[in-house]
Amino acid sequence: MKKDRKRILEHLQNSSLVQIRHNELPEEGFSRSDTAAQLQQFDRNTGLMKQALKILDKTVPEKKGLLASFKGRREIEPEDIGKIASASPKVVGICNKIIDLEKQRADTAAERIRLKTLLAQLEPWKSLDIPLNTSDTATTAVFIGTFPKMFDDVSLSEALAQDEDLVFNYEIFFSSSVLTCAVIYVPKTQREQAENILRTLGFTRPLNPTSKIPSEKIKRLEKKDNELVKKISEATVNIQKYAKYRMSISDTLDYYNLRADKYRVISELDQSRNTFILYGYVPEEDEKELEAICLKAADCIVEFTDAGDDAPVKLKNNKFAEPAESIVTMYSPPSKYDIDPTPILAFFFYFFFGMMFSDAGYGLLLVIATTIGICVFKPDKQMRNNLKLFQYCGVATIFWGLVFGSIFGDAPAVFYKMFTGNEITMAQLLPWPTLDTQKDALTIMILSIALGLVHILVGMGCKFYVCIRQKKYAEAFFDTGLWMTMLIGFAILAAGLATLPVLITIGEIIAIASAAGLVLTQGRGKKGIFGKLIGGVASLYDITSYISDLLSYSRLLALGLTTGVMAQVFNMLSTLMGTNVIGIIFMIVIFIAGHAITIGLNALGSYVHTMRLQYVEMFSKFYEGGGKKFEPFSVNSKNFKIKKSDKN
Amino acid sequence: MNGIVFAILAASIATVLSGIGSAKGVGGAAQTAMGVLSEDSSMFGKMLVLTLLPGTQGLYGFIVGFLIMINCGVLGGEVPTLMQGLGYVAASLAIGFGGMISGFAQGKASVAGISMCAKDESNFSKAMVSITLVEIYALLAFIVSLLMVISIPGIKM
Numbered sequence: 092m093k094k095d096r097k098r099i100l101e102h103l104q105n106s107s108l109v110q111i112r113h114n115e116l117p118e119e120g121f122s123r124s125d126t127a128a129q130l131q132q133f134d135r136n137t138g139l140m141k142q143a144l145k146i147l148d149k150t151v152p153e154k155k156g157l158l159a160s161f162k163g164r165r166e167i168e169p170e171d172i173g174k175i176a177s178a179s180p181k182v183v184g185i186c187n188k189i190i191d192l193e194k195q196r197a198d199t200a201a202e203r204i205r206l207k208t209l210l211a212q213l214e215p216w217k218s219l220d221i222p223l224n225t226s227d228t229a230t231t232a233v234f235i236g237t238f239p240k241m242f243d244d245v246s247l248s249e250a251l252a253q254d255e256d257l258v259f260n261y262e263i264f265f266s267s268s269v270l271t272c273a274v275i276y277v278p279k280t281q282r283e284q285a286e287n288i289l290r291t292l293g294f295t296r297p298l299n300p301t302s303k304i305p306s307e308k309i310k311r312l313e314k315k316d317n318e319l320v321k322k323i324s325e326a327t328v329n330i331q332k333y334a335k336y337r338m339s340i341s342d343t344l345d346y347y348n349l350r351a352d353k354y355r356v357i358s359e360l361d362q363s364r365n366t367f368i369l370y371g372y373v374p375e376e377d378e379k380e381l382e383a384i385c386l387k388a389a390d391c392i393v394e395f396t397d398a399g400d401d402a403p404v405k406l407k408n409n410k411f412a413e414p415a416e417s418i419v420t421m422y423s424p425p426s427k428y429d430i431d432p433t434p435i436l437a438f439f440f441y442f443f444f445g446m447m448f449s450d451a452g453y454g455l456l457l458v459i460a461t462t463i464g465i466c467v468f469k470p471d472k473q474m475r476n477n478l479k480l481f482q483y484c485g486v487a488t489i490f491w492g493l494v495f496g497s498i499f500g501d502a503p504a505v506f507y508k509m510f511t512g513n514e515i516t517m518a519q520l521l522p523w524p525t526l527d528t529q530k531d532a533l534t535i536m537i538l539s540i541a542l543g544l545v546h547i548l549v550g551m552g553c554k555f556y557v558c559i560r561q562k563k564y565a566e567a568f569f570d571t572g573l574w575m576t577m578l579i580g581f582a583i584l585a586a587g588l589a590t591l592p593v594l595i596t597i598g599e600i601i602a603i604a605s606a607a608g609l610v611l612t613q614g615r616g617k618k619g620i621f622g623k624l625i626g627g628v629a630s631l632y633d634i635t636s637y638i639s640d641l642l643s644y645s646r647l648l649a650l651g652l653t654t655g656v657m658a659q660v661f662n663m664l665s666t667l668m669g670t671n672v673i674g675i676i677f678m679i680v681i682f683i684a685g686h687a688i689t690i691g692l693n694a695l696g697s698y699v700h701t702m703r704l705q706y707v708e709m710f711s712k713f714y715e716g717g718g719k720k721f722e723p724f725s726v727n728s729k730n731f732k733i734k735k736s737d738k739n
Numbered sequence: 740m741n742g743i744v745f746a747i748l749a750a751s752i753a754t755v756l757s758g759i760g761s762a763k764g765v766g767g768a769a770q771t772a773m774g775v776l777s778e779d780s781s782m783f784g785k786m787l788v789l790t791l792l793p794g795t796q797g798l799y800g801f802i803v804g805f806l807i808m809i810n811c812g813v814l815g816g817e818v819p820t821l822m823q824g825l826g827y828v829a830a831s832l833a834i835g836f837g838g839m840i841s842g843f844a845q846g847k848a849s850v851a852g853i854s855m856c857a858k859d860e861s862n863f864s865k866a867m868v869s870i871t872l873v874e875i876y877a878l879l880a881f882i883v884s885l886l887m888v889i890s891i892p893g894i895k896m
Binding site for chain 2: 646652
């Protein structure tokens with residue numbers, strides 16, 4: 092029923108279950124209501140509040156911790172929203188006042204600038220004891236003004252004496268390379284003669300002469316200036332007084348944003364005189380909950396149908412994979428034909444990140460920092476997932492750090508040597524066999540490429556599965572399957588080179604068989620026997636792209652090595668000053684600063700390059716993307732979140 | 740006559756040339772990023788990532804330089820023969836030039852990526868991935884230099 096419109100929408104908003112579908116035109120027999128006026132009103136209010144908050148931030152900067160951005164939104168009771176609503180007119184009033192005060196302050200500041208220019212103009216005349224607009228006395232003509240060049244007593248009298256008859260007297264008040272301020276007295280009878288000469292010298296009278304003696308005028312202006320300064324600080328103090336409303340202003344801002352969202356939805360509703368229809372998408376699993384909410388809120392009918400092709404996508408994963416959803420959505424949410432790549436991506440993301448960051452000490456720091464972040468700040472879902480992503484990455488980093496024998500680089504070995512004088516390597520310190528990134532670089536490179544092969548094969552396996560699911564068998568077996576067997580053949584061949592010669596033969600047979608299969612099948616879209624054959628042979632050229640993909644995984648080695656070597660360099664630097672007191676202090680400072688730099692640079696590098704391996708090397712094998720993200724109609728506030736109450 | 744001077748020269752070549760590439764790349768990207776930040780300072784995190792991408796070449800060069808120093812008797816290892824010293828020079832050329840020129844190119848890509856991201860923040864991941872495409876060539880150069888440097892002490896020359 093139409094009368095329940097707002098109530099139902101409120102419940103939907105609070106539950107965040109439904110994404111409203113936008114229909115271009117209403118169904119026949121229904122109309123839309125126009126909420127543009129209300130929306131405009133909300134926009135105006137939110138604009139006011141944003142401006143007021145900005146002013147407050149400028150005048151009274153909020154004390155924020157460095158980590159405040161991790162903090163989740165404040166929880167409020169559902170009833171509190173009513174309080175915010177009833178207080179909103181008052182808050183709007185406060186915002187208006189704040190903006191007025193700010194305007195006053197800006198105006199006053201502009202006024203002060205004008206005063207300052209006036210003062211600057213008067214400055215040269217400070218010692219003049221007659222008003223600037225003094226004109227002639229009974230017998231004497233007085234010229235007060237400036238010359239656009241430098242004169243001293245001698246040069247001025249010489250200049251004025253060009254007219255030999257002229258009788259004159261003068262005083263110079265100020266003189267600089269571009270300006271000379273002077274007063275010249277001549278008998279009234281010679282006024283015109285004097286004017287002529289002065290004109291040739293470029294003499295000008297002051298722009299805005301006053302009837303006051305300059306020094307007095309200056310005093311008055313200065314007094315006025317002081318008043319203005321006072322006014323500005325008063326306005327500032329007044330603004331500061333409003334700082335305590337900051338929270339309620341941002342609450343109200345949120346409240347208006349929520350209402351604006353609601354009205355935007357209302358304008359999308361198909362309405363008849365007494366009823367309305369709302370179309371939306373809801374995840375299948377939430378159907379029951381949604382029905383319960385709607386029926387409880389009002390008299391209504393809830394129908395569910397198939398979502399159709401352009402339905403938005405909501406990713407659903409277990410705890411292990413969920414943090415990586417943001418990585419998938421950053422690329423593009425899956426389309427209807429894709430499988431959800433998140434679980435696979437999550438595993439390889441953590442794994443490769445760990446291999447590139449590859450230091451047990453850094454990994455431990457990462458785990459500790461993210462755990463503290465999650466436990467102390469109780470961040471919102473998205474931030475929590477981001478922190479979790481790095482938590483899992485940290486675990487993988489610890490694992491690889493231990494494999495590569497790297498704990499803050501070679502810190503344990505370096506300190507052992509520093510304090511005992513005995514040489515020791517990390518390999519000797521650690522009780523398990525380790526791979527040294529520098530000495531065993533070749534081994535690790537082969538390992539990297541082998542892992543890359545697994546990664547790519549998994550990607551192709553997904554493609555295989557997707558094709559089978561869509562019943563495109565030819566594509567599955569010929570396009571994907573044959574390449575997979577070919578790559579596996581090469582892998583066995585390569586393994587055979589290092590170990591058993593039998594494997595070489597097996598690998599060769601598999602690879603050649605796959606190649607033959609490719610030649611026979613890849614041209615199947617072409618016409619004629621030659622076309623088919625050429626198409627088939629040409630497709631073998633794709634091997635280059637697989638090779639370059641595989642080589643790309645050598646970055647696993649490169650970045651792992653970078654971390655290790657940088658850490659090692661800083662460890663070495665930190666022990667330079669020896670074991671005396673200064674040396675120890677120096678060591679601690681360099682150690683902390685150096686490792687902070689290493690962590691910053693390499694964590695960034697590892698993050699970026701893992702992402703690239705997923706996007707370019709794996710996703711290109713099977714993932715199409717292009718889906719739309721499920722964005723439910725929800726409480727989209729920045730400052731508070733409403734506690735989910737069970738009573739509903 | 741031993742080859743230590745050449746080994747030192749090699750370390751310098753590796754570090755300096757690739758450093759020039761990164762410095763120019765990051766410098767150009769940083770200028771553009773600051774332009775964007777002057778309009779909208781909330782994009783700092785994203786801009787930082789895009790700006791730092793051309794910075795890896797310098798690191799690769801530095802690592803090769805460092806490994807040469809460790810191997811050739813400056814910071815450990817044995818003093819190389821003349822030919823080994825020349826071998827280090829040859830090995831350092833790969834990351835030196837590879838790093839420098841890919842640094843220039845990646846810097847340009849970064850600038851473009853930053854402008855793209857400034858227009859629409861959702862382009863961030865695409866910009867990032869496209870910029871890292873350049874990186875592979877620095878990486879290949881690095882791996883080649885690296886494998887040569889660590890194997891030179893074992894080769895009799």
